[in-house]
Structures are given as C-alpha cells and as structure tokens.
Amino acid sequence: MTIAMDPRRARRQWNQLALLVALLPFAWMTSALFDLFGQSLGPNPSRELLHSSGKTALNALWLTLALRPLQQLNGRIEFLWLRRLAGLTSFAYATLHLLVYAILELALDWSDLGHEIAKRPFIIVGLIALIGMIPMAATSTDRAMRRLGRRWQRIHYAIYPVAILAAWHYYWQVKLDTTEPLLYTGVLALLLSYRLYR
Amino acid sequence: MAKLTYPKIAPSEIEATPAEFGPAEFGTSSHSRRAALAALAAGAGAALLAPGALAQPSAVNARSAAASLAPPSFRRNPRWSVNEAPNTWEEITTYNNFYEFGLDKADPSERSGSFKPRPWSVEIAGEAAKTGRYTLEDILKPHALEERIYRFRCVEAWSRVVPWLGIPLKDVLARFEPNSRAKFVEFTTLLDPKQFPGQRSRVIDWPYVEGLRIDEAMHPLTLLTVGLHGRWLPNQSGAPLRLIVPWKYGFKSIKSIVKIRFTERQPATSWNKAAPDEYGFFANVNPAVDHPRWSQAKERRLGGGLFGSRIDTLPFNGYANEVASLYRGLDLRRFY
Numbered sequence: 001m002t003i004a005m006d007p008r009r010a011r012r013q014w015n016q017l018a019l020l021v022a023l024l025p026f027a028w029m030t031s032a033l034f035d036l037f038g039q040s041l042g043p044n045p046s047r048e049l050l051h052s053s054g055k056t057a058l059n060a061l062w063l064t065l066a067l068r069p070l071q072q073l074n075g076r077i078e079f080l081w082l083r084r085l086a087g088l089t090s091f092a093y094a095t096l097h098l099l100v101y102a103i104l105e106l107a108l109d110w111s112d113l114g115h116e117i118a119k120r121p122f123i124i125v126g127l128i129a130l131i132g133m134i135p136m137a138a139t140s141t142d143r144a145m146r147r148l149g150r151r152w153q154r155i156h157y158a159i160y161p162v163a164i165l166a167a168w169h170y171y172w173q174v175k176l177d178t179t180e181p182l183l184y185t186g187v188l189a190l191l192l193s194y195r196l197y198r
Numbered sequence: 199m200a201k202l203t204y205p206k207i208a209p210s211e212i213e214a215t216p217a218e219f220g221p222a223e224f225g226t227s228s229h230s231r232r233a234a235l236a237a238l239a240a241g242a243g244a245a246l247l248a249p250g251a252l253a254q255p256s257a258v259n260a261r262s263a264a265a266s267l268a269p270p271s272f273r274r275n276p277r278w279s280v281n282e283a284p285n286t287w288e289e290i291t292t293y294n295n296f297y298e299f300g301l302d303k304a305d306p307s308e309r310s311g312s313f314k315p316r317p318w319s320v321e322i323a324g325e326a327a328k329t330g331r332y333t334l335e336d337i338l339k340p341h342a343l344e345e346r347i348y349r350f351r352c353v354e355a356w357s358r359v360v361p362w363l364g365i366p367l368k369d370v371l372a373r374f375e376p377n378s379r380a381k382f383v384e385f386t387t388l389l390d391p392k393q394f395p396g397q398r399s400r401v402i403d404w405p406y407v408e409g410l411r412i413d414e415a416m417h418p419l420t421l422l423t424v425g426l427h428g429r430w431l432p433n434q435s436g437a438p439l440r441l442i443v444p445w446k447y448g449f450k451s452i453k454s455i456v457k458i459r460f461t462e463r464q465p466a467t468s469w470n471k472a473a474p475d476e477y478g479f480f481a482n483v484n485p486a487v488d489h490p491r492w493s494q495a496k497e498r499r500l501g502g503g504l505f506g507s508r509i510d511t512l513p514f515n516g517y518a519n520e521v522a523s524l525y526r527g528l529d530l531r532r533f534y
Binding site for chain 1: 493
C-alpha cells in the first residue's frame with residue numbers, strides 16, 4: 001500500500017496500518033485460545049490471558065507516551081497521528097485484562113472479591129489506573145477535542161498518573177524477579193523526565 | 199538427648215496389586231503424534247511465532263533422552279494415592295517453575311533439552327554414619343519404585359494431580375544412618391550455569407537449597423522422586439532426582455538434587471532467604487494463612503480449561519489426617 005500525499009488520507013492509512021498491529025496480540029490470544037496454528041495458552045489459560053492482556057496494555061500505554069518524544073527527536077508528524085489509537089489500544093487491553101480477571105480468574109465469585117482485594121492491594125492500584133483512563137477514552141473523538149478546547153488537554157494529563165499507577169501495579173505483583181517491572185519503570189521515568197527537562 | 203522416633207508403616211499397610219507393575223500405558227502413539235504435530239507446525243513456519251510450539255520438540259527430546267534408559271518398573275501404591283484424576287503429561291511438563299531454566303512457566307520445557315541427568319551422583323553429608331558420594335544407581339538400587347498419585351499445590355495458587363514414581367525418603371535416609379544430632383535435612387540442587395541458564399542471573403542465591411525437619415523428612419508421604427506418569431522424570435520436572443512433599447507448597451519439593459546433608463540447625467532455604475515474610479521454612483499448605491500479596495484460600499486446578507475449576511484449598515493440601523500431628527502445638531500463623 002502506498003501512503004497518500006494528502007495528509008488526511010495519509011493519516012487514515014497510517015491508522016489503518018496501526019490498527020492491524022494493535023489487533024495482533026488479540027489475534028494471538030484468540031488463536032491460542034482455540035489451539036490454532038500451533039498456538040496454545042497452556043495448562044493455565046486464564047492466567048496466560050491475564051498476563052498477555054495486561055502486558056499489551058502496558059506496552060501500548062508506554063508507546064502512547066513515547067510518540068511525542070519520537071516526533072520531536074525525529075521530526076516526523078506521523079508519530080503524533082498514532083497517539084489516539086495507541087491510547088485507545090491500551091484502554092481496550094486494560095479493559096480486557098479486568099474482564100479476564102473478573103470472569104476467568106475470579107469466576108465472577110463476588111464473595112471472593114472483598115477478600116482478594118484486601119489481600120492483593122495491587123488490584124486496587126490497577127483498577128484506579130483503568131478508571132483514570134475512562135475520561136481520556138471517552139473524550140478521544142475529534143468532536144470532544146473541539147468541544148472541550150483547552151480543558152481537553154487537562155483531562156488527558158491523566159495519562160501521567162495512570163502510567164505511574166500501571167507501573168506500580170506491575171511491580172507489586174511480581175513474585176521475585178523485578179527486572180522487567182523495573183525496566184518499564186525506567187523507561188517511564190525517561191519518558192516523563194524528557195517532558196520535564198526538554 | 200531424646201531419641202528421635204520415625205513413624206513407620208508396616209509392609210502390610212501397602213496394598214499394592216502385583217498385577218500393576220509398570221510401565222504404564224502412556225502411549226508412544228501420542229508421543230509420536232505430538233512429534234509429528236510439532237514438525238508440521240515448524241514446517242508451516244508457525245513455530246517461529248509460537249512459544250508453545252517450540253516447547254514441543256524439546257519436550258520430545260528430553261523424553262527421548264530418558265527413553266534411552268530402560269523404562270522404570272514400579273508398583274502402584276493406592277494406600278498413599280489420592281482418588282483424583284491425574285493431570286496429563288503435557289499439563290505436568292509444560293507449565294513449571296524451575297528458575298534454573300528461566301522464569302517463565304514454559305522455560306523449563308523449552309530450555310532443558312540439553313540438560314544431562316545421567317550420570318548423576320549425590321553427596322551425603324553431615325550428621326550421619328555413612329556419608330560420602332553415591333551414584334544415582336547406588337541410591338536407587340535397594341529400593342522398589344512406587345507410583346503415588348499426589349496433589350501438588352503451588353504457592354502461586356494453582357495445583358495439579360501427579361502420578362509420581364519414587365521411594366519413601368525415609369527408607370533411603372535410614373541407610374545413611376543419621377545420628378541423634380540430625381534434626382534437619384538440607385537438600386541442594388545442582389549448581390551449573392552451563393546447564394542451568396537461569397543460574398546466570400541472580401534472582402535467587404544459587405544453588406537452590408531446601409530443607410525439612412527430620413520428622414517431616416521421615417514421614418511416609420515424603421517421596422524421593424525419579425519419575426512421573428510411568429516414565430523417568432523429564433529434565434523440566436527435576437531430573438533425575440527430586441523431592442516431593444505433598445502437604446507443602448511446591449517450592450519445598452526441590453529438584454535435581456546433588457547433595458543431602460543432615461544438620462543440627464534449621465537450614466537456610468532459598469525462598470525463605472529471598473523473601474522471609476512471604477515464604478516460610480515450613481510452607482505447609484494452609485488456606486487460612488494467606489501469602490502477604492494474595493489469598494491462599496482457593497486454587498486453580500490446572501487442566502480445567504478457560505473457566506476451569508477454582509477449588510477450595512485444603513489444610514495441609516488434604517493430607518491433614520496424615521501430617522497435622524507433626525505440628526501439634528506449633529502456631530501455624532507464625533510458622534507458615
């Protein structure tokens with residue numbers, strides 16, 4: 001596919017391409033769920049779905065935060081065109097992550113929920129992060145941007161606390177090896193300090 | 199000093215049926231079918247994307263290495279077996295915590311293909327009359343292998359049912375004639391970063407060390423294990439020699455043992471050292487004592503599929519009748 005010269009069409013085409021990429025993890029989960037193409041979720045499928053949806057949400061969120069610095073360092077406006085899709089992708093996988101937890105891990109056994117939350121405070125941290133994403137997702141349309149004007153930007157500053165909560169949520173639940181959550185935290189620190197000191 | 203007494207079972211208590219000598223019928227047909235499927239997947243290029251598919255050829259390799267040995271002969275022991283359907287070979291050998299091979303559940307089955315479980319020897323040390331180095335064959339030779347179907351409960355709140363092959367640890371330990379100062383038994387896993395890639399990163403203070411109180415080690419349920427599902431242990435399951443202590447969280451059941459030491463003091467064990475508030479020395483399965491970061495009241499029985507069984511965790515993993523008396527007077531909340 002050749003990218004159009006007309007910026008509006010080019011923007012649409014970049015987004016279509018990015019949407020395909022955004023759907024890849026979901027395609028993997030689906031094929032593994034049904035044991036297609038040699039994929040498998042293994043003997044603990046709900047745990048596998050929980051981890052892959054959570055990780056994808058994190059990746060997309062970090063990417064969302066990286067797009068502005070990438071554009072500034074590299075000068076290509078295309079990076080900025082993808083921010084909405086990246087952010088919505090993160091929101092979608094985070095929602096899936098919560099659904100997998102509630103439906104598959106907890107088996108909708110609400111009597112357990114209180115006990116679980118009391119015992120796993122990192123769940124609350126993750127839940128707050130997800131709730132924090134809702135206003136951003138809800139105001140992600142062009143119309144909302146126009147209507148809200150300067151207030152739109154203020155609503156979307158929520159991405160910073162949301163990302164910090166997400167990193168905390170990830171760090172808190174690992175068993176022993178904190179290398180990966182620390183790596184994510186490091187990258188996040190870099191992305192945030194870039195904004196402060198640039 | 200009081201003499202330690204070890205619980206003993208009379209031979210008459212073991213009601214094995216002589217007709218049930220191994221090897222069990224876990225088919226070569228499914229084995230070759232899996233190999234064929236793996237080859238197919240690799241041919242389709244799908245293996246490039248597929249951690250699961252990659253796991254299969256090496257799982258097959260690990261098994262063909264073990265297959266070069268004569269298959270173990272054993273006798274089923276219903277006296278110490280639970281009446282629950284065992285998980286499949288696949289479910290037991292592709293989802294493992296064996297950090298020596300890596301941190302992911304699939305790492306042990308994917309990365310253990312070149313591990314050499316034979317020749318193998320074990321050093322016996324400490325408070326016993328007959329210390330020294332013994333080959334695996336020396337250790338196993340005088341004993342008959344038993345198959346015991348045990349529940350296995352991981353501290354991460356999943357569980358499965360496994361038909362292990364092994365020898366009651368007490369029978370083996372007795373041969374080394376532990377003395378009256380032997381209050382604990384310490385076990386050590388092989389230290390070899392060349393074979394255990396996970397030992398190159400220091401997530402745990404290698405080598406892995408576990409320990410039991412002597413009465414726990416001498417309990418008839420404690421099994422020195424060499425096989426599962428009628429076969430020798432595959433590398434990812436702790437070949438060639440591991441411990442199974444079914445009433446404790448899985449991390450107590452140390453794998454690939456190279457050293458057994460009788461000690462007077464409680465051994466410093468790996469997980470307990472790494473996070474003492476999360477992993478106790480005893481680590482008895484206890485639904486009433488939660489892990490600081492998650493509940494232990496329930497567990498997910500592997501193999502139940504997507505909506506699969508979330509079942510209640512039982513005190514001492516269902517072995518309370520057999521082992522609760524070992525801990526009489528012990529505050530299980532403090533000594534978790």
